[in-house]
Amino acid sequence: MVGLELIPIGTILTVVTNQVLRTAHAAADVLIGKESFKALSKYLFDIEPVLKELQLQELNDSQPARIALESIEADVKRANNLVEKYKNR
Template sequence: MMALDDIASACSGPAGDCLPQIVEGMMEIAHAAKDVLFKKESFKQLSVYLERVAPVLKELIKKDISYSRNLNSVIEILNQEIKAAKQLTADCTKRNKVYLLMNSRTINKNLEEITREISRALGLLPLASLDLSIGIIEEIEELRDIMQRAEFKAAIAEEEILVKIESGIQERVVDRSYANKLLVHIAEAVGISTDRSALKKEFEEFQE
């Protein structure tokens, strides 16, 4: 199977040679997103978008579209964003849960950027010259609009804990009771045991 890194550089012929690899990458992400440890709803949202974009790309494959500058840009953007989404999905599947919580806002921002860039790629498709059905054109336009406005927000519990952590740092809180309560809240938010040994292990991994 062709690596995602190589898709754009390998595309010097019909777009149909490149798009199947991108579609495959989208489906891999949608499948892998089911196993993330963090931001499950956000990754589910991303998966829904990708699962709607994939059939559109399959329609383009059927048309055996000739390679062009516009299509080159579309493929480059999709290639880059699928790579980014794949890495983000892997991180949220394998990385330490406390690390993921502390980077919650960055993860949300990355999900939004990926989604909006894919929307931008759809906007570069020369719809008037592609001989697509009205239904497919409407789907592309709807997806482009929805994905451009997509927002990925932290759960209320996550945001509350991040605010408490920031507040504690700014106010230089050194009260042990406050710290212990905060640790328990963090554990509950990321779905780990509040048992002392489990907490210790999780935070040791976070500090590595």
């Protein structure tokens, strides 16, 4: 995400949560390497409640929180790229 320091942390958290869910649903539908993508989907579905709870608790805006969300977002983007690559095979 560009200019994350300008975006409210709650907005970043919402975007990351939505990306996690979208990727989890898509990963569940991949047929090649089905077990690996199923495990990825389960992992993503497992972290979604944590992200939702952080939204409910109104996560304090701090540099470590932003770095953590940036890291999650980057990992989810990489996962989504893999899902997109293999979902139509």
